[in-house]
Amino acid sequence: MKLAVIRFPGSNCDHDLLHALKYRLNLDVEYVWWGKKTLEGYDVALLSGGFSFGDYLRAGAIATLTPVMDAVKEFAETGKPVLGICNGFQILTEARLLPGALLHNSSMKFICEDVKVKVETTNSPFTSALSKGEVLTLPIAHMEGRYVADEVTMKRLEVEDRVLLRYCGKDGQSDEKTNPNGSMGHIAGVLSEKRNVAGLMPHPERACDMLLGGEDGIKFFKSMVGLAKG
């Protein structure tokens, strides 16, 4: 079982992600360059945070035209797990592998802080080891994290149990006060129709060591350990 951390020019959470998965969760993980045309030999594809191609035009847009994204699309079509974190989430929405879009935070400010998120579904390869309703503390660090989708998509996400994570307070309640960026439905992460592609704005890889303020990221990545064993 091998995991690929895909790197674009401007990715900057690739090292954190590889470090967390390799040294905190003992997974077999390698970097994959954006020019690569295939993901053969890998079982999970991960798109890290950062500012791919400077986030020019729109966050994540230009990265969708790279050879590795053709490989990611093919990989996703075969049902293999693909996870995008922050810029990775933006790239997956731009590539239409996930519904909706991520726009400027309603405050127009870059937000870098710990937030609480509630696990909304455990029916996914990325949250199967968590409990439904569990509240995690994870950092966010983004300018464009406001989740937007049309009414039909929003309804489908709820009905089909495809909201992965939702911003919330410490008791799990979600309202305007606990929503850091103005996301519709307080959404922090979503799943694809086939449930094998997921994206989230928070950075679990930055919460894998008490030295850095928390270990809820390890809890989040535990499902992938299950994948590795399975």
Place this chain on the structure above:
Amino acid sequence: MKALVIIRLKDGILDPQGEAVRQAVRALDKAKVSNVRIGKIIEIEFDGVDKGSAEASVKAMCDKLLANPVTEDYQIVDIS
């Protein structure tokens, strides 16, 4: 040959940048500005192509990259 494309946020999508500018211009001249929306203008230059193929090419670029159909509308305002 030069093409001019305008990209706008779809109606109903919150534009916090436009809202900040709306508040600023209201303070500036006390005009009764009710709404400001901010978009993008993209100029694309071509060498040695006719208008028809330039137009088809710009349309393909807009559909694939320049605009995000989830949140934006585009308009090719001029090709000449």
